[in-house]
Amino acid sequence: xxxxxxxxxxxxxxxxxxxxxxxxxxxxxxxxxxxxxxxxxxxxxxxxxxxxxxxxxxxxxxxxxxxxxxxxxxxxxxxxxxxxxxxxxxxxxxxxxxxxxxxxxxxxxxxxxxxxxxxxxxxxxxxxxxxxxxxxxxxxxxxxxxxxxxxxxxxxxxxxxxxxxxxxxxxxxxxxxxxxxxxxxxxxxxxxxxxxxxxxxxxxxxxxxxxxxxxxxxxxxxxxxxxxxxxxxxxxxxxxxxxxxxxxxxxxxxxxxxxxxxxxxxxxxxxxxxxxx
Amino acid sequence: xxxxxxxxxxxxxxxxxxxxxxxxxxxxxxxxxxxxxxxxxxxxxxxxxxxxxxxxxxxxxxxxxxxxxxxxxxxxxxxxxxxxxxxxxxxxxxxxxxxxxxxxxxxxxxxxxxxxxxxxxxxxxxxxxxxxxxxxxxxxxxxxxxxxxxxxxxxxxxxxxxxxxxxxxxxxxxxxxxxx
Numbered sequence: 001x002x003x004x005x006x007x008x009x010x011x012x013x014x015x016x017x018x019x020x021x022x023x024x025x026x027x028x029x030x031x032x033x034x035x036x037x038x039x040x041x042x043x044x045x046x047x048x049x050x051x052x053x054x055x056x057x058x059x060x061x062x063x064x065x066x067x068x069x070x071x072x073x074x075x076x077x078x079x080x081x082x083x084x085x086x087x088x089x090x091x092x093x094x095x096x097x098x099x100x101x102x103x104x105x106x107x108x109x110x111x112x113x114x115x116x117x118x119x120x121x122x123x124x125x126x127x128x129x130x131x132x133x134x135x136x137x138x139x140x141x142x143x144x145x146x147x148x149x150x151x152x153x154x155x156x157x158x159x160x161x162x163x164x165x166x167x168x169x170x171x172x173x174x175x176x177x178x179x180x181x182x183x184x185x186x187x188x189x190x191x192x193x194x195x196x197x198x199x200x201x202x203x204x205x206x207x208x209x210x211x212x213x214x215x216x217x218x219x220x221x222x223x224x225x226x227x228x229x230x231x232x233x234x235x236x237x238x239x240x241x242x243x244x245x246x247x248x249x250x251x252x253x254x255x256x257x258x259x260x261x262x263x264x265x266x267x268x269x270x271x272x273x274x275x276x277x
Numbered sequence: 278x279x280x281x282x283x284x285x286x287x288x289x290x291x292x293x294x295x296x297x298x299x300x301x302x303x304x305x306x307x308x309x310x311x312x313x314x315x316x317x318x319x320x321x322x323x324x325x326x327x328x329x330x331x332x333x334x335x336x337x338x339x340x341x342x343x344x345x346x347x348x349x350x351x352x353x354x355x356x357x358x359x360x361x362x363x364x365x366x367x368x369x370x371x372x373x374x375x376x377x378x379x380x381x382x383x384x385x386x387x388x389x390x391x392x393x394x395x396x397x398x399x400x401x402x403x404x405x406x407x408x409x410x411x412x413x414x415x416x417x418x419x420x421x422x423x424x425x426x427x428x429x430x431x432x433x434x435x436x437x438x439x440x441x442x443x444x445x446x447x448x449x450x451x452x453x454x455x456x457x
Contacts, residue, residue, distance in 0.1 A: 032314060
């Protein structure tokens with residue numbers, strides 16, 4: 001036993017040895033009722049944990065889908081494939097890396113019964129130290145919510161905020177916020193993480209809007225609606241025009257994953273979504 | 278891709294089923310209570326599930342799981358740490374377990390040891406359980422606890438000293454213990 005390799009400091013010959021303690025602990029541990037491993041409950045709990053990544057301000061009926069056993073987001077400073085082509089003779093500054101001001105991108109816009117809607121994302125660069133993290137932390141106060149509990153947890157991680165707005169002049173509401181972490185791994189192939197929710201942030205139904213993330217290689221995502229119809233969204237290059245009611249899979253500045261939006265026709269709601277190719 | 282996902286799910290299921298008994302015993306020693314142990318293990322495995330793609334392919338998934346479990350345990354007790362420590366010192370611990378009967382049965386032995394364990398501050402308890410039940414080296418224990426080897430030595434030594442102070446422990450050694 002490794003514990004035996006340790007010296008029993010200060011023990012006399014009649015003292016209880018570390019081995020004795022180990023045996024008593026083993027005996028005490030046997031008092032646990034083992035039972036059957038609650039695998040299904042673990043899976044359900046794990047999925048709920050993943051769902052927490054979608055923090056909806058109004059806590060409306062959220063339908064989350066994702067590849068089991070994976071979490072979708074790829075890593076972190078440097079996780080963005082576009083960085084590979086960055087040639088520089090000195091390290092980029094915090095400003096260059098959008099540590100203090102996020103990169104904002106529009107994922108989709110549309111017009112639903114005369115009401116304009118949009119889905120946008122802010123991606124913050126990874127702070128390199130406590131001072132940068134503190135500044136970023138304070139800047140994030142404008143969202144009214146933060147993806148981590150304390151500034152130090154921002155260090156070395158990109159953060160993002162997805163917001164949706166509905167109606168002319170409406171204030172965008174945060175729909176999802178999180179940090180991209182190394183642990184999340186990288187999304188590839190058919191990996192997908194998406195949520196279906198109402199277009200109107202103040203409504204609780206119907207779940208017509210689907211917002212999701214896919215790997216950089218995904219070319220087509222198919223959203224299937226309850227009435228049996230489907231909508232395909234296809235990948236467009238970075239910087240491609242954003243047209244009203246023309247949803248697509250888009251690269252997003254600073255994001256290691258691509259993002260997409262689907263909107264169900266009025267008379268139906270979300271049923272399923274997957275990467276078709 | 279679907280095959281890979283299915284393979285990962287199967288792998289995770291095997292991991293959960295295979296490790297459940299050991300994790301339960303460790304959690305039981307950490308928490309001193311059956312339901313709390315179940316909660317701790319389930320919560321740990323839920324977190325492992327979320328990161329399984331990376332964890333499952335890692336060289337030592339066990340180390341990751343231990344780290345998650347210890348973090349979860351520490352988080353749970355962080356808020357209670359002050360009240361835990363406030364009324365107790367070494368002599369206090371001894372008094373609390375002083376009513377141990379000379380002719381206790383094994384269940385009572387277990388209960389006494391568990392009671393003594395739960396009286397330890399969480400970090401001492403974690404160090405003792407990882408070193409003497411999980412049989413980890415000081416370095417492995419330090420990794421699991423996210424602290425230095427020195428802190429492990431200190432916490433384990435203090436924890437063990439308090440356990441040794443349990444009246445009747447010598448009798449437990451002669452009567453109880455695995456294989457005795």
